Every structure is written in structure tokens, then in C-alpha cells.
Amino acid sequence: xxxxxxxxxxxxxxxxxxxxxxxxxxxxxxxxxxxxxxxxxxxxxxxxxxxxxxxxxxxxxxxxxxxxxxxxxxxxxxxxxxxxxxxxxxxxxxxxxxxxxxxxxxxxxxxxxxxxxxxxxxxxxxxxxxxxxxxxxxxxxxxxxxxxxxxxxxxxxxxxxxx
Amino acid sequence: xxxxxxxxxxxxxxxxxxxxxxxxxxxxxxxxxxxxxxxxxxxxxxxxxxxxxxxxxxxxxxxxxxxxxxxxxxxxxxxxxxxxxxxxxxxxxxxxxxxxxxxxxxxxxxxxxxxxxxxxxxxxxxxxxxxxxxxxxxxxxxxxxxxxxxxxxxxxxxxxxxxxxxxxxxxxxxxxxxxxxxxxxxxxxxxxxxxxxxxxxxxxxxxxxxxxxxxxxxxxxxxxxxxxxxxxxxxxxxxxxxxxxxxxxxxxxxxxxxxxxxxxxxx
Numbered sequence: 001x002x003x004x005x006x007x008x009x010x011x012x013x014x015x016x017x018x019x020x021x022x023x024x025x026x027x028x029x030x031x032x033x034x035x036x037x038x039x040x041x042x043x044x045x046x047x048x049x050x051x052x053x054x055x056x057x058x059x060x061x062x063x064x065x066x067x068x069x070x071x072x073x074x075x076x077x078x079x080x081x082x083x084x085x086x087x088x089x090x091x092x093x094x095x096x097x098x099x100x101x102x103x104x105x106x107x108x109x110x111x112x113x114x115x116x117x118x119x120x121x122x123x124x125x126x127x128x129x130x131x132x133x134x135x136x137x138x139x140x141x142x143x144x145x146x147x148x149x150x151x152x153x154x155x156x157x158x159x160x161x162x163x
Numbered sequence: 164x165x166x167x168x169x170x171x172x173x174x175x176x177x178x179x180x181x182x183x184x185x186x187x188x189x190x191x192x193x194x195x196x197x198x199x200x201x202x203x204x205x206x207x208x209x210x211x212x213x214x215x216x217x218x219x220x221x222x223x224x225x226x227x228x229x230x231x232x233x234x235x236x237x238x239x240x241x242x243x244x245x246x247x248x249x250x251x252x253x254x255x256x257x258x259x260x261x262x263x264x265x266x267x268x269x270x271x272x273x274x275x276x277x278x279x280x281x282x283x284x285x286x287x288x289x290x291x292x293x294x295x296x297x298x299x300x301x302x303x304x305x306x307x308x309x310x311x312x313x314x315x316x317x318x319x320x321x322x323x324x325x326x327x328x329x330x331x332x333x334x335x336x337x338x339x340x341x342x343x344x345x346x347x348x349x350x351x352x353x354x355x356x357x358x359x360x361x362x363x364x365x366x367x368x369x370x371x372x373x374x375x376x377x378x379x380x381x382x383x384x385x386x387x388x389x390x391x392x393x394x395x396x397x398x399x400x401x402x403x404x405x406x407x408x409x410x411x412x413x414x415x416x417x418x419x420x421x422x423x424x425x426x427x428x429x430x
Contacts, residue, residue: 052228078166079169081299138218139221142224
């Protein structure tokens with residue numbers, strides 16, 4: 001295993017501070033790992049949303065993790081392009097989200113062509129009913145919308161689509 | 164926190180003139196999203212209902228996220244070693260180049276929704292085109308923010324319809340907001356010299372090509388909301404050339420307080 005492969009493996013243990021069941025690999029936030037000849041490690045991450053306050057924490061967690069594993073010299077860079085999309089959430093990541101009680105993204109309802117289109121059918125992560133309603137497109141974090149299940153009546157978060 | 168965007172290599176190949184133009188334009192976009200983001204953040208804890216309080220805070224967060232990318236890129240184009248914080252916190256009101264619309268006070272919820280709606284359409288259609296800019300820095304930021312901005316326009320459009328085609332009270336208020344704010348919409352599309360020059364060299368879209376999309380969307384929403392668009396209105400302008408309303412100074416006093424009182428302070 002090369003040093004870079006090793007680092008990718010180590011970073012599987014760095015999670016999203018807002019959704020701790022997801023690693024930054026599940027999220028598709030980790031883009032590149034490069035080890036320079038002098039041993040310096042360059043890690044490139046991409047933000048889910050521009051204003052996502054978790055990025056600073058994620059960068060700090062990456063540095064702490066690698067420091068503990070014997071990589072003292074680490075720089076974390078932010079790359080905007082290509083822009084993150086919910087397509088980069090791994091199937092494993094989507095499954096973990098649903099198990100955690102957050103409905104995973106289903107279709108691009110934020111698309112400009114769907115400005116007044118029909119509401120997305122989101123399945124309740126708790127009782128699996130499809131009889132749910134949108135409360136607000138904006139939820140507890142930038143990446144989530146707020147839904148309620150009409151069957152079990154529980155409110156829940158929906159990880160909204162970004163394409 | 165030393166988390167920075169990867170530098171844009173193309174910047175090194177630009178002539179000083181092009182860099183200066185792109186710097187001015189990027190700064191203007193950054194000022195615009197910062198000031199509107201700040202205004203929206205003033206609603207935090209004061210929204211009419213919890214969900215809408217959160218919605219406005221979320222939109223503010225998106226705008227301020229976009230702002231950070233833009234100021235970082237502006238600092239890179241300027242090449243004088245300034246940071247995003249220097250650009251946001253240490254400039255005077257006359258140095259800000261945001262259009263007047265975004266600095267206007269929040270008023271009631273209807274005023275805020277109307278201001279947001281007039282801006283959101285402009286913002287979305289601009290970002291959509293700016294993604295194709297030959298400048299990779301602007302194109303990357305636009306591609307990122309475009310996705311977020313489509314949610315903003317959806318939110319404000321739905322509220323215009325709900326308030327306009329709502330109760331007598333909500334209709335009266337949102338119609339009043341439209342009557343007050345419409346005169347600030349023209350400046351969004353009035354191009355400054357910087358914008359004209361960049362449009363001529365096709366670094367940014369010609370705003371005349373954006374306006375029909377905005378007109379169509381705005382007309383459709385106002386029709387559904389049963390609102391009447393004011394006719395023959397004199398369009399106010401000045402913000403994009405640094406001539407602001409008195410409101411901006413008060414806003415900056417609050418926004419810049421910490422850096423003015425404790426220069427160089429970091430978290």
C-alpha cells in the first residue's frame with residue numbers, strides 16, 4: 001500500500017461533524033491526497049454547500065487524524081470545481097443516512113426546470129411510508145430539508161438533492 | 164483557520180488590465196452577496212415562524228459562503244496580499260459596489276421576501292451564464308452557487324405567491340413592498356463600465372441577454388400572486404458605483420465593528 005492509499009484508508013475514520021455516521025469518503029467530500037517528496041501531505045476537499053460551517057472542522061479533523069498517525073505536515077485545500085453534487089454520496093453513504101434517520105436524496109427538485117414542479121416523493125426513514133410532506137426546503141443544516149411523515153407523524157430531515 | 168481555495172493558475176497569465184477588471188467585478192459580486200447575506204442574518208431569531216427563520220438563516224449562509232469564495236478570489240486577483248477579511252471588514256461604504264436593493268432595511272417579512280425575490284432571479288440567471296466564463300475562478304464559484312441559488316428563487320417565488328394571493332392583509336403588504344422596491348430592480352441590469360468591458364471580452368454575460376429570462380419569471384410569479392407591477396417608475400441607481408443609501412453605513416458599522424474595534428483580531 002502506498003502512503004497515499006494508506007492516508008485514504010485513514011481518512012475513512014474522519015466523519016462529518018453534523019452527520020457523524022458519514023465519513024468524508026461516504027460524502028464524496030475528499031477529492032485528492034498527495035504526498036510530496038519532502039513528506040508534506042496535500043489533502044483536497046470540496047464543500048457540500050458554499051457556506052457549510054463543517055468544512056473548517058473537517059479540515060481540522062483531517063490534520064489531527066493524520067498527525068496522530070505520523071503525518072505532522074499536512075495542508076488541507078478547498079476545491080470548488082467540479083462542484084459537489086449529491087450524486088457523489090456513495091450507496092453505502094445513502095444507506096447509512098437512512099439508518100441514521102435522515103432520508104437520502106432522491107431526485108433533483110432544486111433544478112431550475114422544476115421550480116414549480118411536483119414535490120419529491122420522500123420516504124419516511126422511520127416507518128418507510130411514502131405519505132410524507134415537505135415542511136420547509138431549509139432545515140437544520142444547509143444540506144437538509146424539513147419533512148414530516150403523515151403516517152407515523154414524526155418530523156424528519158431529508159438530505160436534499162443538489163445537482 | 165488556514166483552509167483556502169486552490170489558487171487559480173490562469174490568473175498568472177492575465178494582463179494587469181484584465182486582472183484589475185476581474186478584481187473589480189469579483190469584488191462587486193462579493194459585496195452584493197455579503198450585504199444581502201448580512202441583512203438576512205438580521206432575521207435570525209426574529210422570523211415569523213421557526214421554519215422561515217431557518218430558511219432565511221440558511222439562505223444567508225449560502226450567500227456568505229459564496230461571499231467568502233468571491234473575496235478570496237478577489238484577493239488573489241488583486242495580488243496585494245489582502246485576505247478575505249481585509250476586503251470584507253476594512254473598506255469604507257463608498258468602496259462597496261453592491262446595488263442599492265440589497266442594502267435596504269429588512270422592513271416587514273413581505274419587504275424582505277420581495278427584496279429577495281427581485282434579487283434571486285437576477286442572481287440565478289447570472290450564475291447560470293457565469294458558469295461558462297472563460298475565467299476558471301468565476302466559473303467555479305458560479306457553478307457552486309448556482310445550485311444553491313435555485314432553492315433561493317423557489318423559496319422567494321412561493322412566498323410572493325402565498326402572500327400576494329393570500330389574505331387582505333398579506334396582499335396589501337406585499338403589494339406595498341413591490342411598490343417600494345421595484346424602483347431598485349433596474350440597477351441590477353444597468354451595466355457599469357467594468358461590466359461592459361468584461362461583457363465585450365465575453366468574460367461575463369451581457370446583462371441585456373439575462374433580463375428577458377428574469378422579466379418572464381417575475382411576470383409569471385406576479386400574475387399568479389395577483390400583484391400589479393408599478394408602471395413608468397424612475398429606476399434608482401448608484402450602489403454599483405459607490406453612491407449608497409444612508410442605510411449601508413449603519414449596516415457596515417455593525418458588520419465591521421469587531422475588526423474596527425480590535426484590528427487584526429482572529430477567532
